[in-house]
Amino acid sequence: MTERAFSVTIDGETQVVHIRREGEEHLVRIGDSQERRARLDQVRGPLYALRLGERTIEVMLRRTGEETQMVVGGAACDAVVVDEARARLAKLAGASSVGTAKRELKAPMPGLVVKVLVQPGEATHKAQPLIVLQAMKMENELSLPHDGVVQHVGVEPGQTVEQGQVLVVLE
Missing domain, CATH: 2.40.50.100 (RNA polymerase II/Efflux pump adaptor protein, barrel-sandwich hybrid domain)
Incomplete structure (x- = not known):
């Protein structure tokens, strides 16, 4: 299957996340880490169940443009998710970083x-x-x-x- 890469910035720190679909699940790799099986299922509205390996976590997601507000385990944060190719182009075009407030x-x-x-x-x-x-x-x-x-x-x-x-x- 085709792998997609995204530039994800949370609190000023950017990581490249690689995602490859495999059946109903996805294989996710952050940076140079090992791939992990993941599945994201919508429960209702902005509430999702994120399964990482054998562990399931409740996640609330609200997306506005490139920015996504997340609540994971009661902790809220804002993330900016951009296709990695667009992030590289933006950097070359002079954007200081994609994913800052x-x-x-x-x-x-x-x-x-x-x-x-x-x-x-x-x-x-x-x-x-x-x-x-x-x-x-x-x-x-x-x-x-x-x-x-x-x-x-x-x-x-x-x-x-x-x-x-x-x-x-x-x-």
């Missing part, structure tokens, strides 16, 4: 800011151009792979930026 658009290369297409407080959608950056005589529209609200714009038209410089921060 605040998402940063960083300059992928040195250049000149031609246009700032958003302002603080503005809602944005995934892949929406946020900044136009001129580099190597080409204009590049820069975006992030998720929705958000602009918290901060750190540049203005005509400004020269360095690779890795934060251009826009979304919440």
Whole structure:
């Protein structure tokens, strides 16, 4: 069967989770660990029964976009789950990390800011151009792979930026 990989970030720590379907169950491997048999069955609403090997755990899941709120054994946490290929592309495109509460658009290369297409407080959608950056005589529209609200714009038209410089921060 085909294996899929996901980048999962919880409390700022990211792990790659590999999942392969085998009949009614899945084989799950986190990072370089051994595969474990797993099955997730919906009980009702957001309540699920997660079976890992011989152990069953009640889990509550609420998904909004890429973010998933989880309650496991009474402990709540927020996770961001992104297809691993998308996570690698986002990193190359300048996102500081996929899976943080605040998402940063960083300059992928040195250049000149031609246009700032958003302002603080503005809602944005995934892949929406946020900044136009001129580099190597080409204009590049820069975006992030998720929705958000602009918290901060750190540049203005005509400004020269360095690779890795934060251009826009979304919440």
